[in-house]
Amino acid sequence: MDKNQFHTARGYQILEKNKKLLTASMEDYLEMIYRFCKVQGYVRIKTLAETLNVRDSSVTKMVQKIASLGLLEYKKYGIITLTQDGKELGAFLLQRHKTVEIFLKFISNGDYILKDVELIEHSFNPKLITNLEILTQFFEEHPEITDKYIKFKNNHLS
Missing domain, CATH: 1.10.10.10 (Winged helix-like DNA-binding domain superfamily/Winged helix DNA-binding domain)
Known part of the structure; x- marks a missing residue:
C-alpha cells in the first residue's frame, strides 16, 4: 500500500x-x-x-x-x-450551486438546503458536479423511478 x-x-x-x-x-x-x-x-x-x-x-x-x-x-x-x-467562472459557480441544490432537494427532506449547499459546494470537483447533473437529469426524465425512490426513502425514514 x-x-x-x-x-x-x-x-x-x-x-x-x-x-x-x-x-x-x-x-x-x-x-x-x-x-x-x-x-x-x-x-x-x-x-x-x-x-x-x-x-x-x-x-x-x-x-x-x-x-x-x-x-x-x-x-x-x-x-x-x-x-x-x-x-x-461565475456561470460555472452558479451552475455548480444549482446542481448541488437540486441534488440535495432530491435526497433530503428540505431542511437547511441552502446552508448545506453553501457548506459543501466548494469541495465538489467538476467531474462530480457533471455526474450529479447527469443523475438529476435522469431522475427528472424518469419520474416513475423518482417516485419509487421517494417511497423507498420514506419507508426507511419512518
Whole structure:
C-alpha cells in the first residue's frame, strides 16, 4: 500500500487549495456578483454587502482581491462588473450551486438546503458536479423511478 496516496480530509483540502486561486469565500462573492451582473450587468458594493449579510468594508476587500485576479473590474464608490473570465467562472459557480441544490432537494427532506449547499459546494470537483447533473437529469426524465425512490426513502425514514 502506498502511504502517500491517503490523506485526512484537511490534507485533501490543503492539496486542493494549492491547486486553485480562489477561496470558498471568493467563490461565493463571485457567484453572487455573477447573479447580479447576469440580470443588470453590474452590482454595487452596498447591494452585495446587504445580500451577503456582511459589511461594506468586507465586500470592498474581497472585491479588490478578486479584481487582482482579473475576474472583475471595480472602481472605488462605483460599480462592479465582470471580465469575460469572471463571467465564465461565475456561470460555472452558479451552475455548480444549482446542481448541488437540486441534488440535495432530491435526497433530503428540505431542511437547511441552502446552508448545506453553501457548506459543501466548494469541495465538489467538476467531474462530480457533471455526474450529479447527469443523475438529476435522469431522475427528472424518469419520474416513475423518482417516485419509487421517494417511497423507498420514506419507508426507511419512518
